[in-house]
Amino acid sequence: AQTVTQSQPEMSVQEAETVTLSCTYDTSESDYYLFWYKQPPSRQMILVIRQEAYKQQNATENRFSVNFQKAAKSFSLKISDSQLGDAAMYFCAYTSGYSTLTFGKGTMLLVSP
Amino acid sequence: GAVVSQHPSWVICKSGTSVKIECRSLDFQATTMFWYRQFPKQSLMLMATSNEGSKATYEQGVEKDKFLINHASLTLSTLTVTSAHPEDSSFYICSARDADLAGGGGNYNEQFFGPGTRLTVL
Numbered sequence: 553a554q555t556v557t558q559s560q561p562e563m564s565v566q567e568a569e570t571v572t573l574s575c576t577y578d579t580s581e582s583d584y585y586l587f588w589y590k591q592p593p594s595r596q597m598i599l600v601i602r603q604e605a606y607k608q609q610n611a612t613e614n615r616f617s618v619n620f621q622k623a624a625k626s627f628s629l630k631i632s633d634s635q636l637g638d639a640a641m642y643f644c645a646y647t648s649g650y651s652t653l654t655f656g657k658g659t660m661l662l663v664s665p
Numbered sequence: 666g667a668v669v670s671q672h673p674s675w676v677i678c679k680s681g682t683s684v685k686i687e688c689r690s691l692d693f694q695a696t697t698m699f700w701y702r703q704f705p706k707q708s709l710m711l712m713a714t715s716n717e718g719s720k721a722t723y724e725q726g727v728e729k730d731k732f733l734i735n736h737a738s739l740t741l742s743t744l745t746v747t748s749a750h751p752e753d754s755s756f757y758i759c760s761a762r763d764a765d766l767a768g769g770g771g772n773y774n775e776q777f778f779g780p781g782t783r784l785t786v787l
Contacts, residue, residue: 596781652699655708658708660706
């Protein structure tokens with residue numbers, strides 16, 4: 553069974569600084585997708601970024617980028633120029649094709665002025 | 666695009682009553698919808714996968730008779746919590762997978778999430 557591990561229950565960052573959230577996963581599949589979701593206090597799940605395993609290039613979306621290390625089964629999220637609005641719970645998630653999403657336990661990101 | 670709504674956003678009910686939660690895809694057709702449960706400060710736990718026109722597939726440990734799921738159309742799935750008890754109090758989230766994307770030749774599997782429903786059972 554696939555598992556997703558987020559080892560940081562909570563992270564703190566100051567505005568304008570950079571923070572990296574860690575995620576590792578375990579799978580025997582060769583083709584799969586990885587996601588980072590943001591869940592703010594409203595609890596609406598928001599897709600931050602996705603990565604296709606067959607793509608070697610790391611995905612980027614504005615201030616958000618990932619470091620995808622397929623051999624190490626690692627998928628970290630880097631948030632640059634952190635903003636107060638980035639404060640939220642962040643979930644790493646995995647899926648292979650049409651299967652269900654497997655979520656990590658989440659990392660609470662605190663952003664201070 | 667890709668908006669999913671849930672109704673109600675919150676509900677309070679008495680123990681022993683049933684509560685129905687609706688999940689709608691507003692601007693796309695969803696052959697598959699998913700129901701999750703989330704306790705405070707915890708991750709999302711998949712309860713069941715709902716396919717249009719067929720019976721839902723429940724995850725291990727989820728009581729089928731307590732959590733009734735109906736996916737009668739490509740835009741609507743409902744979750745009914747029957748004979749609710751205080752331990753059923755939780756945040757319920759649905760998500761939907763776009764049928765067009767799923768059948769478009771690729772295997773990309775993005776799910777679009779609803780805003781969630783907070784259920785409190787007294």
